[in-house]
Amino acid sequence: MSPERWTRPGDETDTATGPPAATAAKPTREQVIAGLRATSEGGADLVQLLSPEGQRVEHPAFDIDLTDAELRDLYRDMVLVRRADREGNALQRQGQLGIWVPLLGQEAAQIGAGRALRSQDMAFPSYREHGVAWCRGIDPTDLLGIFRGTDHGSWDPIAAGFHLYTIVIGNQCLNAAGYAMGQRFDGKVGDADGEATMAFFGDGATSQGDVHEAMVWAAVYDSPVVFFCQNNQWAISEPLERQTRVPIYQRAAGYGFPGIRVDGNDVLASLAVSRWALDECRQGNGPVLIEAYTYRMDAHTTSDDPSRYRLSDEMEAWKLKDPIERLKAHLLRDRIADEDFVRSIDAEADELAARFRDFCFNMPEPPPERIFSEVYAEETPQLAGQREDYLRYLAGFADETLAGGVR
Known part of the structure; x- marks a missing residue:
């Protein structure tokens, strides 16, 4: 069953006029926090x-x-993505990666949204969307170069329908809004087979001007873009109440498009809401804002220590809402899967982890001339000259055998 069509401001037929309603009293800080930290039980x-x-x-x-079968596949997605994420975390601690950005606890939000995307759609991630990358056919090993510092991403964004990771907070929303404007200008929306775009960002990014500007442009041009905010409660060390005085999904009304809050630890709900929002955009009724209400179970990045700014009681409460255990309980209770299936997925996760680690340990170092070869499709004379000068400079540091065998 589809939700009722959201009515844009100005579309109403009721022209009754009257004095504005009395301004509500300014809420206290306690009321703001209570409204923002609604429990995910209902x-x-x-x-x-x-x-x-x-x-x-x-x-x-x-x-x-x-x-x-589809339910079992969603469980497999989340288990494998989590295992790759945990290996990435461990590899950074062992000095194999410069940094790692964990997604622990956000698997349901990402897999649900990622599986809602169609092949003709485009996704714009930040730097934590390992689950969405998985859904778009990006092998986890393709992410390692970014965090090892050997490349900016080793996949073709157009072929995969998945843009390269964006490190600048919120900038991907502007990119997504612009791409979606192009989809509309090119006539690729207006029916069930149309195209749509999805931008992924966190609650902290909503305080960035880029996100605000993206929503303004998307609204003005009815761009087919779904803004998917993973509200994991913490913008690095700042809690949600430092970012907004109203629930994030309610901000959409200020731009003139619908907003909806979904349980981000529920992969079924994330999938259902994302499908609806993307279909709205394909039909030409975008944009849409989704707030996936979830929790970051690990550090913001491996350079962060969350024990310095949040309580262990909060973490323990959210562990009871673990997205993987939630779906696992459903599969076993309703006899959709058995323990043999669970063990088989665990074994597959072990194989993925071993392959992931082996790939990382054996990654080749890129040659220095690559910084010149990947600049233009056709090399310019100026660039060729710069390359030769740089390689000649590096050659001056090469080891040479001196007299007496001393180096």
Whole structure:
């Protein structure tokens, strides 16, 4: 069942006029925090299809019907992505990577949104979307060069429908809005087979001007872009209440397009809401803002120490809402999968981890001339001269055998 069509400001037929409503009293800080930190056990504003205990629940507007095989595939996606993420974290601690950005706890939000994308769609990630990359066919080993410092991404963004990682906070939203404007200008929206774009960012990025500007442009041009905010409660060391005084999804009304909050630890709800939002964009009814209400279970990056700014009690409470355990409980309770299936996925995860580690340890160092070969499609004389000068300079540091065998 599809939700009712959202009505844009100015589309209403009611022309009744009257004095404006009385201005509400300014909320206290406690009221602001209480409103922002709504629990994920329910609430009229939260779309949820799977309870934290793994029980299937219905939603009047966003229900979804998946086969047993599709449910098992979602579980496999989340388990494998988490295992690759944990290996990336360990490799950084061992000095093999310069940094790693964990996604622990956000697997359901990313896999749900990633599996909602179609082949003709385009996704714009930040630097934590390892799960979305997986859904777009990017092998986890392709991410290693970014964090080892050997490349900026080794996949073709157009072929994969997945842009390179964006390190500048929020900048990918501007890129996504511009790309989506092009989709509309080129007539690639307007029916069920149209194109759509999805931009991924965190709650902290909503304080960036780039995100605001992207939403302004997207709204003005009815761009087919879904802004997918993973609200993991912490912008590095700053809590959500330092970012906004209203729930993030409610900000969409200020730009003139719909916003919706989904349980980001519920992969079924994330998939259902993302499908609806992308379909809205394909039909020409975009943009849409999705707030995936989730939690970052690890550090912001491996250079961060979350124990300095958040309490362990908060972490323990969110562990009970673990997205993988939630779906696992549902699969086992409803006999959609058995323990043999769970063990087989764990074994597959072990194989992926071993391949991931082996690839990292054996990554070749790129030659220095590559910084010149990857600049232009056709080399210019000036660039060729710069390359020769640089290589000649480097050659001056080469080891030479001196008299007496001393180097």
